[in-house]
Amino acid sequence: MPIRNESFFEDNIVNVNKKVSKILFCTIPVPIVFAVFSAINIWIVPHSYSLCVFLYSTILSFLYWFLIKKDFNQLFLMYMGIFATSGFVFLLGYEGIITITVSFAFPPFITCLYYNRRITRYTTIVCFILSCVCYWTRSYRVPVVLAGADTPFYWFVKNIIGLVIEYVFLFILTDYMATRTHNTLQKLVRSMESSEKAYRELKDSNRKVREKNNQLAETQFKIIQFVAQCLGSHDLFTGRHIMHTQKYVEVICNEMVKLGLYTNELTSKNIELFKNAAFLHDIGKIHVPEGILNKIGKFTDEEFDLMKCHTTEGKNLLEFLPMVNDGRFNEIAKQMAHYHHEKWDGSGYPNKIAGIEIPLSARIMAAADVMDALLSQRLYKEPKTIDEAIEIFESSRDSHFESCIVDAVISCKDKIAAIDAEFKNQEASTNAAEQEWWQRYHENLKENK
Numbered sequence: 001m002p003i004r005n006e007s008f009f010e011d012n013i014v015n016v017n018k019k020v021s022k023i024l025f026c027t028i029p030v031p032i033v034f035a036v037f038s039a040i041n042i043w044i045v046p047h048s049y050s051l052c053v054f055l056y057s058t059i060l061s062f063l064y065w066f067l068i069k070k071d072f073n074q075l076f077l078m079y080m081g082i083f084a085t086s087g088f089v090f091l092l093g094y095e096g097i098i099t100i101t102v103s104f105a106f107p108p109f110i111t112c113l114y115y116n117r118r119i120t121r122y123t124t125i126v127c128f129i130l131s132c133v134c135y136w137t138r139s140y141r142v143p144v145v146l147a148g149a150d151t152p153f154y155w156f157v158k159n160i161i162g163l164v165i166e167y168v169f170l171f172i173l174t175d176y177m178a179t180r181t182h183n184t185l186q187k188l189v190r191s192m193e194s195s196e197k198a199y200r201e202l203k204d205s206n207r208k209v210r211e212k213n214n215q216l217a218e219t220q221f222k223i224i225q226f227v228a229q230c231l232g233s234h235d236l237f238t239g240r241h242i243m244h245t246q247k248y249v250e251v252i253c254n255e256m257v258k259l260g261l262y263t264n265e266l267t268s269k270n271i272e273l274f275k276n277a278a279f280l281h282d283i284g285k286i287h288v289p290e291g292i293l294n295k296i297g298k299f300t301d302e303e304f305d306l307m308k309c310h311t312t313e314g315k316n317l318l319e320f321l322p323m324v325n326d327g328r329f330n331e332i333a334k335q336m337a338h339y340h341h342e343k344w345d346g347s348g349y350p351n352k353i354a355g356i357e358i359p360l361s362a363r364i365m366a367a368a369d370v371m372d373a374l375l376s377q378r379l380y381k382e383p384k385t386i387d388e389a390i391e392i393f394e395s396s397r398d399s400h401f402e403s404c405i406v407d408a409v410i411s412c413k414d415k416i417a418a419i420d421a422e423f424k425n426q427e428a429s430t431n432a433a434e435q436e437w438w439q440r441y442h443e444n445l446k447e448n449k
Contacts (some may be wrong), residue, residue, distance in 0.1 A: 009115060009185075013074045016113045020081035021068055023110070024061040027088050031057065045095070053091050060084045082111055082123055086130060093134035104131045108174040115182035120174050128167045135159055240427060241372055246278040247419050248368035252405070255412040256364075261404050265360055270332075274361050277333040280321075281340050281365050284314025311338050311350050335359040340366045345399045355402075367393075367405050375420045383424075386417040 031054035034045040064084065067077055086107040093104065108124040139152040139159075253271040257263055285293060288310050292303050299307060314337030321330055339353070339362035346354030348366075358366075374389040384392075390413055397406045409416070 017077045021065050027057040090130045105170050112177045117178045120178040124171045244372040245368040248371050249278045250275040251412050251415050252408050255408040273329050273332050277336050280333045281336040284310035287313045308349050332361045335361050336365040343400045344402050
């Protein structure tokens with residue numbers, strides 16, 4: 001909540017008023033103590049006086065408490081509380097049975113808690129006047145006056161001099177306390193306001209920076225997606241393939257998390273990076289001739305060697321990709337492009353590495369890559385069913401794929417089947433025409449040889 005100079009001191013008045021309410025309730029037992037001590041002859045206090053003080057304390061205490069509960073005007077309650085405590089001290093001093101001169105300092109000290117110099121001064125002056133009234137009334141009842149050894153006026157003058165000196169010190173002390181605390185707290189609040197303003201400005205600046213970063217990241221990924229789509233014009237299958245595998249990577253990652261696999265690595269942020277980096281896993285195919293990419297039938301050894309180069313070529317191309325997400329995206333994209341044809345048992349390519357030497361992103365990419373290759377139609381084959389694809393994955397456990405990744409693929413079989421069906425439905429209208437175009441392309445190649 002914003003901190004303002006006015007609101008701080010307004011809240012302080014509310015809090016002090018609540019304390020004053022408790023203090024007023026503490027005054028109720030005082031006349032009861034008078035009555036008890038009078039009953040055992042320690043003090044001689046008239047019961048009528050004790051009753052008067054009791055009624056005063058009780059009525060004002062409950063009235064003050066009631067007004068606080070009703071959220072009455074807090075400034076009014078502040079003045080009422082000062083008046084009530086001053087009146088209580090005056091009643092105690094008026095009778096003159098007990099010497100309680102120091103109690104007249106109590107209301108000024110309470111006003112110091114409000115951090116209001118003007119009110120503190122007025123309260124101290126009022127309490128001084130009330131003290132003078134008490135001394136004047138007491139001057140007619142002191143023993144030296146009653147014995148005729150002194151006059152009430154002379155006794156009053158002798159004692160009032162000391163009272164004036166006390167109140168001069170009290171006035172200076174309470175005035176200094178109220179002024180000092182008010183100024184100190186005001187500086188503190190202003191400092192807090194400045195800090196809060198600076199914090200809000202910094203927060204707003206950070207928000208704008210985050211928005212710009214998000215916009216930049218979104219633009220970067222749109223460019224990456226555009227590049228990947230352009231690659232699709234080079235190959236009948238690559239464009240669709242990267243869209244399919246991106247979705248499969250996301251599904252497999254989420255399923256692995258659900259199964260409790262690699263949860264430290266597969267954070268929501270990393271899964272998003274894996275999914276977006278999947279767009280570029282076949283980027284190296286841009287350096288593979290179209291005739292080989294779209295060949296109908298089995299590759300020759302020479303053609304297969306050229307085809308295998310797309311992993312290394314992809315990594316080399318991605319070295320020139322501008323830094324995205326502090327370079328984390330770049331690293332994952334290069335891992336996927338370079339290692340997605342490596343196998344768990346070390347029989348893959350290009351480096352024949354095995355096990356956890358293959359980055360996790362590439363191991364998941366490999367599963368998504370093979371799953372789409374099995375489920376999708378090619379010029380040289382019909383698509384397999386999801387059950388046939390799952391059988392192949394099961395038979396490739398611990399050879400092509402890590403066992404736990406196979407478990408995740410099997411676990412999300414229904415999701416993969418639904419995604420595959422949706423893709424086939426979306427692409428049905430253009431698939432036949434595109435395949436026919438590439439069929440004619442290969443026939444023309446043969447004729448021109």
